[in-house]
Amino acid sequence: MGRTVVAEKYLESEVKTLVGSGAKYGLIIGQNTTGRAVVAHLCCTPPSEAASDSPVNDSWIAKHAKQVIQLLPGGMDILGLFVVASPDLFKSHETQLRSALTAIYRALEKLPQLHDTETDERLVALLDPRTKKVTCRSLELSSLTSSLRPAEWRFQELRWHRAQSALSVQVTSGVGVLAAETSLLRQVMTSLEPFLSSLADASCLVDGKLVDGDALLSGDDEKPGKSAGKTFAFDLLYDTTKTPPSEQLLEPVEAVIRINGRIHCLAYLHTKATVSEAAAALRRDARRSLAARCQMHCDSLVEEQPSDEAATVLHEPPRRVLAPLSGSAVHVSDYLYPGDTPGDSLQTLSELFGLQLEVDDVLDTVEVASEERAHSECSSAAEALDEIQEQLQQAGGGGIGCLHLLLAAAIVGVGILVSSLLLIGPRPPGTQ
Known part of the structure; x- marks a missing residue:
């Protein structure tokens, strides 16, 4: 057969x-x-x-x-x-x-x-x-x-389950003497490999619960004939010791690459898929997504003349947007450079997938540009600080108010740090 x-x-x-x-x-x-x-x-x-x-x-x-x-x-x-x-x-x-x-x-x-x-x-x-x-x-x-x-x-008629995750990426990697002679893309992907490998052994929380990998993604309440699939929020819990911070870099290096941010991961599964199948699909999506945006970013860079001055270079790779396949619940991706709008994706989606879409069809809120998100988070934090200060004044608070303000400011700093995918590097030769 x-x-x-x-x-x-x-x-x-x-x-x-x-x-x-x-x-x-x-x-x-x-x-x-x-x-x-x-x-x-x-x-x-x-x-x-x-x-x-x-x-x-x-x-x-x-x-x-x-x-x-x-x-x-x-x-x-x-x-x-x-x-x-x-x-x-x-x-x-x-x-x-x-x-x-x-x-x-x-x-x-x-x-x-x-x-x-x-x-x-x-x-x-x-x-x-x-x-x-x-x-x-x-x-x-x-x-x-x-x-x-x-x-x-x-x-x-088909139904698709949707698995999604907000994956935090925090990678620090040294670039050795030999690696420094390779392309920036090779250096970046080599730096990401320990992090991506650590995801293979990641534990999964599904909608906040630890679930056996062999269990059906939909659980035991799956009913035939339902009109739509379900959406599941995954948390991938991986071993952070495989991606050591910069202070643990022991050997002298030509440069240090830091990759900080949070990316949106997405996968679609058939209705009989297991939790482990969904986790594997999300891991592959993370690898595809990082590879795609790093490839695009490195290809877009203009060669710069080397400088003797010590400098740290900040790169912002493209962010992810989604677009629906006509007649299906499945979405595909495109990646926008800083300053681009959803309308800039329409030609790519038309040429590669044959999709005839309008600007409003492109979902551009799954990842937000760093400047926009940082401004939003700073504004929200500022409002929170004003509210805390007003409450403390009404309560006649003294010294403890300073602690609250400092804690709120620290939260703002963390929010800005992980708001988007950023590449920082390299350091000048001879440093470590």
Whole structure:
């Protein structure tokens, strides 16, 4: 029996739109589960200017896949590809279809921790422009002798559970002599690796409660036929000793990188997912999110002339925004540089995912720019300080009022420290 593929109901009408839009091929986005694949979206690959005799331009769709994977939330992955063509293409161009699939996953192998490597079975779907029907096959890429096997594709209403977490990132890392010769991106990602590795052993609180990892995410009250999934708040409790503070850096270093902030993590799970599956999806989302924004930030930097003056450089990487997939509860990401607005995401979301959105569709409140958030928190703290001072004056308080004010000021300082993701570094050579 072939693999079962269940696609979001809204995609049934989306297929009719795709085959009439001039689209040629694209990526299948969804989630692999035990026994079946769940499809959340079909995103067309933008047209390529390069001529190709094959139904799919291998290098072009592979490049598209590398860009898309970093913007997917946890739990979502690239399941395969689709081509607008009749089912006869399976017989006439099986070699070319295998080649295109291989190109996609060979490109993703360079980002092994950003995508699902637990399954080797990938999908190829043909969207018949005449009948508007979908014919699907699966292929095991690891076997050179495997052939395309029939897969049952059907549409149905789907529900997704949403897991989210506000993850605090506090990393201090020394850059050694040899590492100082590498790119800034390499230095930053190397600095983040101990922190990301520590998340693998993190304990989880779900809605404030410690839950067994093998338990269903939805608990025992899951009822078939409900119209919507649930949202769960996760706290990932990780070992902070794996990311030592700067005073514990023992060896001389060329520079010190500090990464402080709080990021929004997001994952979508099928309704039978366990707590451990949700935690794993959130960990992958954290890695994708940090990798994406650090890559964007480092690529945007203009090379500066080296200076002999001791200096600390403060960087603010892009912040995360979310946008809904048409007809689905699933949201994908984009990242905005300081000063950008949600409208700046519309072109990226259109080109990579084929989404036609309005500015109001982009959710830009999950992470707030550092200046805006710091100003908001300072204003709130100032109001709190005024209220405390007024209460103390009314009560005739004396010395203890100073302690209250100092404590409130300390809280303001902490709020500013973790309000956004910041990179601080490097120090001048020769310091430690």
